[in-house]
Amino acid sequence: xxxxxxxxxxxxxxxxxxxxxxxxxxxxxxxxxxxxxxxxxxxxxxxxxxxxxxxxxxxxxxxxxxxxxxxxxxxxxxxxxxxxxxxxxxxxxxxxxxxxxxxxxxxxxxxxxxxxxxxxxxxxxxxxxxxxxxxxxxxxxxxxxxxxxxxxxxxxxxxxxxxxxxxxxxxxxxxxxxxxxxxxxxxxxxxxxxxxxxxxxxxxxxxxxxxxxxxxxxxxxxxxxxxxxxxxxxxxxxxxxxxxxxxxxxxxxxxxxxxxxxxxxxxxxxxxxxxxxxxxxxxxxxxxxxxxxxxxxxxxxxxxxxxxxxxxxxxxxxxxxxxxxxxxxxxxxxxxxxxxxxxxxxxxxxxxxxxxxxxxxxxxxxxxxxxxxxxxxxxxxxxxxxxxxxxxxxxxxxxxxxxxxxxxxxxxxxxxxxxxxxxxxxxxxxxxxxxxxx
Numbered sequence: 001x002x003x004x005x006x007x008x009x010x011x012x013x014x015x016x017x018x019x020x021x022x023x024x025x026x027x028x029x030x031x032x033x034x035x036x037x038x039x040x041x042x043x044x045x046x047x048x049x050x051x052x053x054x055x056x057x058x059x060x061x062x063x064x065x066x067x068x069x070x071x072x073x074x075x076x077x078x079x080x081x082x083x084x085x086x087x088x089x090x091x092x093x094x095x096x097x098x099x100x101x102x103x104x105x106x107x108x109x110x111x112x113x114x115x116x117x118x119x120x121x122x123x124x125x126x127x128x129x130x131x132x133x134x135x136x137x138x139x140x141x142x143x144x145x146x147x148x149x150x151x152x153x154x155x156x157x158x159x160x161x162x163x164x165x166x167x168x169x170x171x172x173x174x175x176x177x178x179x180x181x182x183x184x185x186x187x188x189x190x191x192x193x194x195x196x197x198x199x200x201x202x203x204x205x206x207x208x209x210x211x212x213x214x215x216x217x218x219x220x221x222x223x224x225x226x227x228x229x230x231x232x233x234x235x236x237x238x239x240x241x242x243x244x245x246x247x248x249x250x251x252x253x254x255x256x257x258x259x260x261x262x263x264x265x266x267x268x269x270x271x272x273x274x275x276x277x278x279x280x281x282x283x284x285x286x287x288x289x290x291x292x293x294x295x296x297x298x299x300x301x302x303x304x305x306x307x308x309x310x311x312x313x314x315x316x317x318x319x320x321x322x323x324x325x326x327x328x329x330x331x332x333x334x335x336x337x338x339x340x341x342x343x344x345x346x347x348x349x350x351x352x353x354x355x356x357x358x359x360x361x362x363x364x365x366x367x368x369x370x371x372x373x374x375x376x377x378x379x380x381x382x383x384x385x386x387x388x389x390x391x392x393x394x395x396x397x398x399x400x401x402x403x404x405x406x407x408x409x410x411x412x413x414x415x416x417x418x419x420x421x422x423x424x425x426x427x428x429x430x431x432x433x434x435x436x437x438x
Contacts, residue, residue: 003050003053004053006046006050007047007050007053007054010043010046010047010050011043011047011062013039013043014040014043014044014047014066015065015066015069017036017039017040017043018040018066018069018070018192018193018197019069020036021033021036021077021193021197022069022070022073022197023073025076025077026076027076027077027078027395027398028398028399028400029399030395030396030398030399033077033392033395034392034393034395037189037389037392040189041189041389044187044188044189047183047187048180048183048184051179051180051183054179054183056173056179056182059179059182059183059186059187060166060169060186062187063165063169063186063187063192064162064165064166066187066192067162067165067192067196067197068162070158070192070196070197071155071158071159072151072155073154073197074150074151074154075154075197075198075199077193077197077198077395078194078198078199078200079121079122079123080123080198080199080200081153081154081157081198081199082118082121082122082123083102083122083123083124083129083131084131084139084142084153084157084199085118085139085142085143085146085150085153085154086102086115086118086119086122087129087131087136087139088136088138088139088140088141088142088143088144088153089114089115089118089143089148090105091136091139091140091143092140092143092144093108095108096272096274097129097131097136097272098128098129098272098274098276098277098280098281099274099276099277099280100128101125101126101127101128102118102119102122102124102125102126103119103125103126106119112148114148117150127284127287128280128281128283128284129281129284130281130284130285130288132232132233132234132235132236132265132268132269133233133265133268133269133271133272134204134230134233134234134268135201135204135233135234135235136272137268138157138160138201138204138234139157141156141160142154142156142157142160154199157199158196158199160204161195161196161199161201161203161204162196164203164204164206164207165186165191165195165196165203165206165207167207167210167211168186168203168206168207168210169182169186171207171210171211171213171214172185172186172210174214175210175213175214175217175378177377177378181377181378181380182377184373184376184377184382184385185373185374185377188370188373188385188388189388189389190366190367190369190370190373190388190389190391190392191203191370191373191388194366194367194370195367195370198367200367200370201234201235202235202367202368202370202371203370204234205231205234205235205237205238205371206370206371206374208227208228208230208231208234209227209228209231209238209371209374210374211227212224212225212226212227212228212231213347213378215227216245217343221249221253221256221257221260222260224245224257225256225257225258225260225261225264226260226261226264228241228242228245228261229260229261229262229263229264229265229268230264232261232264232265233264233265233268237354237371240330240350240353240354240357241350241353242257242258242261243330243334244333244334244346244349244350244353245257245258245346246258247334248341248346288363289319289323289362290315290316290319290320291315291316291319292362292363293315293362293363294362294363294364294365294394294397294405295363295364295365295366295391295394295397295405295410295413296361296362296363296364296410297359297364297410297414298322298359298360299318299322299360299361299362300407300410302314302318302322303315303318306318315362318362319362322360322361322362323360325360326356326357326360329353329356329360330353330356333349333352333353333356334349344379344380347375347378347379348379348381350375350378350379351372351375351376351378351379351381351384354371354372354375355372355384358372364391364394365394366388366391366392366394366395369384369387369388369391370388372384372387372388373385373388381424382420382424383417383420383421383424386416386417386420387417390412390413390416390417391413393409393410393412393413394409394410394413396409
């Protein structure tokens with residue numbers, strides 16, 4: 001009885017905090033916001049301790065309910081949705097979103113107050129869009145259903161994300177994941193806030209990834225490759241996984257798998273095909289890697305060394321070298337995976353490859369960690385769950401108009417992550433972990 005009362009109290013507390021984040025917290029109120037995050041993760045942990053009293057159905061119901069609390073909210077923690085709506089509206093008017101920057105495309109809608117509102121609030125008016133084709137199609141669905149109404153567009157996108165997350169829950173059950181690990185994923189506060197709350201479509205990518213993994217487990221390689229292609233067509237990051245799957249399947253099947261996935265991506269790009277497509281997307285990706293910085297770890301250390309040695313920010317140099325180091329790390333992981341082919345080793349390969357990529361990246365937004373949380377529960381690692389809480393420290397940068405980051409908070413984030421990673425290493429036993437890492 002006491003246990004049930006505590007569970008109800010924790011669920012009610014979580015719901016109230018989510019409501020306040022959805023409708024009452026601005027991202028520049030860092031102390032207020034981080035207090036809410038601490039409350040959510042405390043409840044998340046205490047509920048985990050009482051998990052024996054919760055059924056899988058109750059966990060799913062709670063997860064869906066928490067997400068529905070955001071349904072009619074306008075995100076205050078992220079302004080990316082203005083670009084999402086913009087791209088979708090362009091497609092609805094028969095325009096190719098890859099061809100013009102918003103500052104150029106506004107000439108078609110200079111007298112339209114809705115488009116002017118989107119442009120005024122957009123954080124990327126002078127950049128070409130980088131969102132892949134299936135991502136764009138979801139924007140188009142929102143534009144079709146929501147017309148020139150921001151809230152209706154947001155509700156449509158949120159429902160699409162919610163459907164994807166329910167689909168992910170179903171696929172996790174099909175993959176026979178334990179109730180404990182299912183809980184860590186589906187009720188994770190970062191996934192609820194950043195995906196359904198802030199409308200980041202990693203949720204859809206994760207659903208396609210899980211579907212791909214399910215068919216891979218069933219040895220249906222065509223459908224696995226097909227759904228991985230869909231995942232890449234939402235976010236490009238799953239490209240990282242292709243070499244590991246190819247190595248897992250060995251040469252002939254691996255090559256066919258890669259060709260199938262890449263073909264799906266190419267086919268989905270065909271409606272947007274033009275001479276400028278690759279040039280424009282490439283220029284925005286280059287800008288991302290060579291000009292942007294946010295919540296980085298190893299890159300920031302290299303940047304500080306650059307200031308000491310050269311006296312200026314060496315992002316243009318580091319942005320070219322760090323991807324090469326990442327590729328070398330991937331090759332090492334691939335070589336180790338070649339020796340043993342097991343499902344857990346494959347998921348561990350994905351986890352450590354993506355973890356390495358983010359450690360060497362110059363930009364690590366909190367919602368990026370959502371994919372690591374998934375891979376962590378699939379390979380039985382908890383450190384991504386810890387990072388999902390620590391990543392919110394990066395929101396301190398939004399507390400000032402110049403987005404200056406607090407080096408001490410960023411250092412604390414990665415120091416605590418490192419400490420927990422080492423703790424998990426020692427807890428599992430070094431020998432066991434070495435066997436788990438491909």
